[in-house]
Amino acid sequence: MTPTPERAAGASHRAAPLHADLDQVPLETALLALADPVRRTIVRTLANAADWERACGSFDVPVTKATLSRHFAILREAGLLEQRDAGPKRLNRLRRPEFEARFPGLLELALSDR
């Protein structure tokens, strides 16, 4: 039998990150996720990088890894990013087209950050 339903073949043995169903993310959750400057920095960095290029610890933000981990959870729950385990690292991808389809214009606004 397969290990557990939550794990894809070859995936990490860590708990697989739960990714939000974009259609069920409230607008309020999306707005609050993007209202924080640390989280916007993360999103902007991801937008300027290739998918799965960035591990969680590779972002230049002035917080400890504990706080950083919490920010990633919030971004995940808002449907803004997808995570994949690669060895001890957790790689990230900005869910740009999905988020754009759900909240048109919002991500671009956060990226411009006027």
Add this chain to the structure above:
Amino acid sequence: MTPTPERAAGASHRAAPLHADLDQVPLETALLALADPVRRTIVRTLANAADWERACGSFDVPVTKATLSRHFAILREAGLLEQRDAGPKRLNRLRRPEFEARFPGLLELALSDR
């Protein structure tokens, strides 16, 4: 002599509401203003009404007038509305085109409120 420089002729003797310079409103302020459900209800109601039609007390929201007054101050500081005194009442106008020019798509997103 004129009453005070802050008062236009015929305006209220109350402190004139200070309106934000849209160009200087940070994105974060706008996002946080629209993240609250009570404030989104106010904005949506204003969008479906004529300019200067609605007084502050005329909104169907489940909060006391003290709380309501604070919500209006936050919306004003975010550049979302303009207020004008008319007798004892304070009338409101949604600054739709100005806000749209500053944060394209954001207001429409808040109005649709999916």
Add this chain to the structure above:
DNA sequence: TAGGGTGTTCGCCGTTCAGCGAACATCGCA
């Protein structure tokens, strides 16, 4: 199998925010 690297979780702290009642200010009108 021991250890370094990576990320999460837990408990705690201080700040911020939405809510309230009470008091105050202003306006129009009786």
Add this chain to the structure above:
DNA sequence: TGCGATGTTCGCTGAACGGCGAACACCCTA
């Protein structure tokens, strides 16, 4: 001149949020 209506301001409270260190879990490699 007084009074009702309308908003604002002032404390206060409880909840939520961002921050931290410590402890834990997992992966890879020596």
